[in-house]
Amino acid sequence: MDKRERLIQKIRNIAVKTPTRILEVPEKVEGFGTISYIPPSCSACKKCIEACEVEALELEPSLRLPEYINAVIPEEGFRSKNRESLVSLLQVLKQNGEVQTISVPEGLPGYGSISWSAQKCIACNKCVEACKEDCLSLEKTYDLVSVIGEVEPPPVVEIHDWEPFIICFVCWECSHAAADLAGLMHLHYPTNIRTVRVPCSGAVEPIQIMTALENGVDGVLVTGCLLSECHYGGDDPLAGNFMQADFVKFWQSIFEEIGLGGRLYIDFASAAMGIRFAEIVTEFVERIKNLGPSPVRGKLEVQS
Numbered sequence: 001m002d003k004r005e006r007l008i009q010k011i012r013n014i015a016v017k018t019p020t021r022i023l024e025v026p027e028k029v030e031g032f033g034t035i036s037y038i039p040p041s042c043s044a045c046k047k048c049i050e051a052c053e054v055e056a057l058e059l060e061p062s063l064r065l066p067e068y069i070n071a072v073i074p075e076e077g078f079r080s081k082n083r084e085s086l087v088s089l090l091q092v093l094k095q096n097g098e099v100q101t102i103s104v105p106e107g108l109p110g111y112g113s114i115s116w117s118a119q120k121c122i123a124c125n126k127c128v129e130a131c132k133e134d135c136l137s138l139e140k141t142y143d144l145v146s147v148i149g150e151v152e153p154p155p156v157v158e159i160h161d162w163e164p165f166i167i168c169f170v171c172w173e174c175s176h177a178a179a180d181l182a183g184l185m186h187l188h189y190p191t192n193i194r195t196v197r198v199p200c201s202g203a204v205e206p207i208q209i210m211t212a213l214e215n216g217v218d219g220v221l222v223t224g225c226l227l228s229e230c231h232y233g234g235d236d237p238l239a240g241n242f243m244q245a246d247f248v249k250f251w252q253s254i255f256e257e258i259g260l261g262g263r264l265y266i267d268f269a270s271a272a273m274g275i276r277f278a279e280i281v282t283e284f285v286e287r288i289k290n291l292g293p294s295p296v297r298g299k300l301e302v303q304s
């Protein structure tokens with residue numbers, strides 16, 4: 001199983017409700033997107049398929065005629081004049097009855113339809129660059145619905161004397177020192193967190209967050225250096241903590257859709273901000289207490 005398959009499997013493992021919305025992908029988040037395709041201008045040259053390293057595209061021996069009939073021929077026309085004639089002809093013929101997808105005879109070059117797998121695509125844009133007919137584009141949206149499909153809600157489990165169990169990622173440059181300082185200052189904050197030290201908040205992988213949730217953790221808190229003070233990029237918009245802030249925004253929207261809204265949070269504290277670190281933890285633990293135990297625990301119960 002490759003990394004993308006593992007990631008999708010993990011989303012399925014933690015999902016407790018069927019997603020319904022197509023999500024926006026923040027500008028800086030790479031690796032997620034939707035390929036949109038204009039069949040009428042496709043010459044079935046397969047260049048996109050050759051360019052795709054994860055086999056997310058296939059050429060089907062069929063023509064989706066309704067999409068030809070509804071196509072709008074651009075003012076400057078299609079690059080292929082034959083193709084333009086076919087679309088015009090079909091648009092005239094449509095008055096004569098219903099049109100549907102038709103099969104392309106085996107061995108007939110130049111005709112076919114590209115199918116795209118949302119599960120496999122890593123949004124690298126290589127197919128878009130390879131297509132000389134401009135029929136592909138990469139949109140910053142993510143169709144979680146088609147990626148994970150229907151989700152059966154797990155049973156609600158009764159847990160007596162429940163206390164939130166939270167994983168807190170701390171970066172070893174700042175927020176780890178802030179946590180230490182909070183301890184040295186004898187600040188009182190909830191003991192519900194287990195810290196995991198990482199080199200940079202930007203190094204926390206979604207797969208790690210999901211593994212925690214998959215194991216019944218009630219919430220995941222990611223902490224890092226103050227924005228603009230990342231030790232691996234400073235105020236560069238591509239610095240680790242800036243990037244992670246956008247990634248967390250994206251994963252928060254995914255978790256919202258699959259029934260785990262509010263269980264992932266990111267915040268920042270410098271090494272000198274012990275008091276702020278204690279506040280961040282206290283506020284997050286309070287929020288998780290209000291949400292109650294993770295519904296993923298119901299899934300674990302069914303599996304055991």
Ligand code: SF4
Nearest residue numbers: 052121122124125127
């Ligand atoms: S964007 Fe990349 S991964 Fe997705 S279909 Fe195109 S080439 Fe394949």
Ligand code: SF4
Nearest residue numbers: 042043045046048131
């Ligand atoms: S989408 Fe573009 S690159 Fe792919 S088969 Fe059609 S014309 Fe060729």
